[in-house]
Amino acid sequence: MSEKFDCIVVGAGPAGISCAHELAKGGAKVLLLERGEYPGSKNVMGGVLYRKMMEDVVPDFWKEAPLERPIVEQRFMMMDKESAVTVGYKGMEWGKEPYNNFTVLRAKFDQWFAEKAVQQGAVLICETVVLECIVENGKVVGVRTDRPNGEVYADVVVLADGVNSLLAQSLGFHKEYKPDEVALATMEILKLDKGVIEDRFNLEDNQGCTIELFGDATKGILGTGFLYTNKDTLSIGVGTLLSGLIKHKIKPYELLEYVKNHPMIRPYIQGSEPQEYLAHLIPEGGFNSMGRIVGDGVIVIGDASQLVNAIHREGSNLAMTSGRLAAETILTAKAAGDFTENMLGLYRTRLMSGFVGQDMQKYKDSTHHFDKFPQYFDEYIPMMNRAMSQMFTVDGTSKWDKQKKIWKDLGGTKEKMKLARDMYRAWRVIK
Amino acid sequence: MLHIVACIKQVPDTKIIKMNPKTNTMDRRTAPAILNPYDAHAVEEAVRLREKYGGTVSVLTMGPPPAVKAIKKCIEIGADEGYLITDRRFAGADTLATSYALTKALEKISKTKPVDLVICGKMTIDGDTGQVGPGIARRLDIPPLTSVNKVVEINKREGYAVVHRKLEDGYEVVQSALPCLMSVEKTINEVPYSPFPNMLKAARYEPHIWSVDDLEDIDIKQLGLKGSPTIVSKVWAPPKPEGGTIIEGSSQQQVEHLLSVLLEKKELFQAKEGV
Numbered sequence: 001m002s003e004k005f006d007c008i009v010v011g012a013g014p015a016g017i018s019c020a021h022e023l024a025k026g027g028a029k030v031l032l033l034e035r036g037e038y039p040g041s042k043n044v045m046g047g048v049l050y051r052k053m054m055e056d057v058v059p060d061f062w063k064e065a066p067l068e069r070p071i072v073e074q075r076f077m078m079m080d081k082e083s084a085v086t087v088g089y090k091g092m093e094w095g096k097e098p099y100n101n102f103t104v105l106r107a108k109f110d111q112w113f114a115e116k117a118v119q120q121g122a123v124l125i126c127e128t129v130v131l132e133c134i135v136e137n138g139k140v141v142g143v144r145t146d147r148p149n150g151e152v153y154a155d156v157v158v159l160a161d162g163v164n165s166l167l168a169q170s171l172g173f174h175k176e177y178k179p180d181e182v183a184l185a186t187m188e189i190l191k192l193d194k195g196v197i198e199d200r201f202n203l204e205d206n207q208g209c210t211i212e213l214f215g216d217a218t219k220g221i222l223g224t225g226f227l228y229t230n231k232d233t234l235s236i237g238v239g240t241l242l243s244g245l246i247k248h249k250i251k252p253y254e255l256l257e258y259v260k261n262h263p264m265i266r267p268y269i270q271g272s273e274p275q276e277y278l279a280h281l282i283p284e285g286g287f288n289s290m291g292r293i294v295g296d297g298v299i300v301i302g303d304a305s306q307l308v309n310a311i312h313r314e315g316s317n318l319a320m321t322s323g324r325l326a327a328e329t330i331l332t333a334k335a336a337g338d339f340t341e342n343m344l345g346l347y348r349t350r351l352m353s354g355f356v357g358q359d360m361q362k363y364k365d366s367t368h369h370f371d372k373f374p375q376y377f378d379e380y381i382p383m384m385n386r387a388m389s390q391m392f393t394v395d396g397t398s399k400w401d402k403q404k405k406i407w408k409d410l411g412g413t414k415e416k417m418k419l420a421r422d423m424y425r426a427w428r429v430i431k
Numbered sequence: 432m433l434h435i436v437a438c439i440k441q442v443p444d445t446k447i448i449k450m451n452p453k454t455n456t457m458d459r460r461t462a463p464a465i466l467n468p469y470d471a472h473a474v475e476e477a478v479r480l481r482e483k484y485g486g487t488v489s490v491l492t493m494g495p496p497p498a499v500k501a502i503k504k505c506i507e508i509g510a511d512e513g514y515l516i517t518d519r520r521f522a523g524a525d526t527l528a529t530s531y532a533l534t535k536a537l538e539k540i541s542k543t544k545p546v547d548l549v550i551c552g553k554m555t556i557d558g559d560t561g562q563v564g565p566g567i568a569r570r571l572d573i574p575p576l577t578s579v580n581k582v583v584e585i586n587k588r589e590g591y592a593v594v595h596r597k598l599e600d601g602y603e604v605v606q607s608a609l610p611c612l613m614s615v616e617k618t619i620n621e622v623p624y625s626p627f628p629n630m631l632k633a634a635r636y637e638p639h640i641w642s643v644d645d646l647e648d649i650d651i652k653q654l655g656l657k658g659s660p661t662i663v664s665k666v667w668a669p670p671k672p673e674g675g676t677i678i679e680g681s682s683q684q685q686v687e688h689l690l691s692v693l694l695e696k697k698e699l700f701q702a703k704e705g706v
Contacts, residue, residue, distance in 0.1 A: 002628060031631075125630045148626035 015302025069208025174291025187237025469552025
């Protein structure tokens, strides 16, 4: 029998690396397995790294991590075909320690983060695919990789194998996700001169801006687009529920091209050169799609357990926190010498009573709601744009008359009731 | 029991690398560093010979500290030990200075465990010269066997090796005294997907790291840029191929058109022996 570890973590993304880091720091013998050539080579996200949850794993990480820009401004654009209503916040307090969030490029960042876990003593092996969990008497005792003599054993296996988590699926923890439970995001990294970026986005050196795009960015399909500033690149992307793409028969790259050519976006990216093209699935089924996350000798974390808050475009932070909580639980289990589902269930309790579980429950109906009632994206956002246009077009009409016209444009009593009902419904699902 | 030393190099992946259009030199930051592909075959051959005859496979490289990664790759393939010589004074070395530094390291390795065979890849993909292997053989005063695409026999007791050397129109069978140096073709073997225990060993492996001061009887003047008489007089990009046809139309039309062209020019695609 080959070597035995205290814990095997499958997948070197934010969840898996956080878990391996904390386990190694706690003195456990950890093996971190990654299918990509290096950690980050297959990992994709829009690019916002949340300081607080990262700091919980590596204090003062911003002093050495390969970050792009601290985010000092967040804008939200509600887009129609040739207009947009924008709201935002910019604050200098986000531009200095301890910062709020950062933009990052995952290929660089994950590599650095994994190296931190290795420095703590985790053993990292890349270019190795885990084919299945080895199960004995109903207990997960190790994994079988695709390499010759590829079995390796551990007291606990942590599945951080990402959105589809075939491993958790093959254990019967969840079913194959349906197209309305996952979003497909496509993005490009565009090369652009640093000075040009700072001019266009009204930034100074070491300041970043994120713009979230709603409405016409996704042609009214449920989803969002984004445009983030990096050091000398921009990350632009668009993500929509897979079911929406299927229903509207739109190819994801067509949607991305559409956003890039949108008159509200084009001036920001003009003259840039595509450097990378990436695509990835995002679990957006939320709380209702979460399967089992604990079994005898096994814990599921991060995207693999559907931990994404789609409304707030948060995912990596939930992943990191879940990884850290899993590690704490495993260290407790190790001290007790008990790796049963009963013991490891402590992870679920800790996760669900903290901000991760609370947020997952708060927004549990949101994806389903906005998917069921598409008018938020394809009717109300254009309506909002028309109202703004009316109000601020100076054409000799009195403001009272303008207000009357805007009110009239909302439709008859029936339409107004529907609007009021929808706003109340939206409030209910996110309150 | 054989002691085989494979000399390897970490190189930029020239499949990906971008050229600096002004200087016509490689912009090394644009490509990941990999183990020179020819060297992977050299290490694999060394591992196979060890399986057959018993012994030890060591790998040796000169380079900056990140070259440890290339050594780890060799451990994954199955090497037992790794040696990195790294020092600012080695920097800027041409093939003459490189073979000098590697020879000095080989002499040091030999002191603890005599070397029976030195094995190298045919050439590196960033330099394409194929000179370092024969350079080492000359300095060690052992026979250089270049373009080896099969090792028939190693007989340590009788002190000889028999190999096939690839020629333009076939191969020649050569018997050489041991110790000797071989530089190998890619066709000599296929490097398999490394077994998991090797991956574990490599992940934890820390190679021996030597600076100039760790080497004995060394003449500093023969190292690095100072020891490199090679002068690059001009670098230019090869002219871009001209002509060519763009096949347009529906997928069906494109495939039909392409097929007719391929059938017309089929003799171009027949396998050829030799270089």
